[in-house]
Amino acid sequence: xxxxxxxxxxxxxxxxxxxxxxxxxxxxxxxxxxxxxxxxxxxxxxxxxxxxxxxxxxxxxxxxxxxxxxxxxxxxxxxxxxxxxxxxxxxxxxxxxxxxxxxxxxxxxxx
Numbered sequence: 001x002x003x004x005x006x007x008x009x010x011x012x013x014x015x016x017x018x019x020x021x022x023x024x025x026x027x028x029x030x031x032x033x034x035x036x037x038x039x040x041x042x043x044x045x046x047x048x049x050x051x052x053x054x055x056x057x058x059x060x061x062x063x064x065x066x067x068x069x070x071x072x073x074x075x076x077x078x079x080x081x082x083x084x085x086x087x088x089x090x091x092x093x094x095x096x097x098x099x100x101x102x103x104x105x106x107x108x109x110x111x
Contacts, residue, residue, distance in 0.1 A: 005024075005026050005063060006023060006026070007022060008063045009063070009077065010075055012077070039101070042097035043105055049083065049089065051071060051080060053078055054078060055078035062098070066090065069082055
């Protein structure tokens with residue numbers, strides 16, 4: 001599925017949306033073979049360690065701000081911790097498909 005947001009962070013409430021004056025939304029293309037730019041999905045491994053927001057359960061994505069030990073959710077703005085396994089993976093962002101593309105197929109390991 002290809003998903004593209006119009007802005008990096010969503011307004012916290014309808015009043016903030018009205019005050020910002022910028023149109024916002026998400027384009028969702030379920031079962032799409034290519035993203036909005038015509039590129040096939042990137043392939044990612046270790047999908048089982050992809051961080052999720054502790055507040056809204058959104059997945060870590062290219063719109064999230066990341067610090068050394070934490071990341072900010074791009075949907076709700078919550079600050080989330082990063083596991084040691086994820087720190088090792090994201091210390092080299094150029095090797096992570098989820099840091100380079102908005103359209104990714106992940107290999108998930110059963111637990």
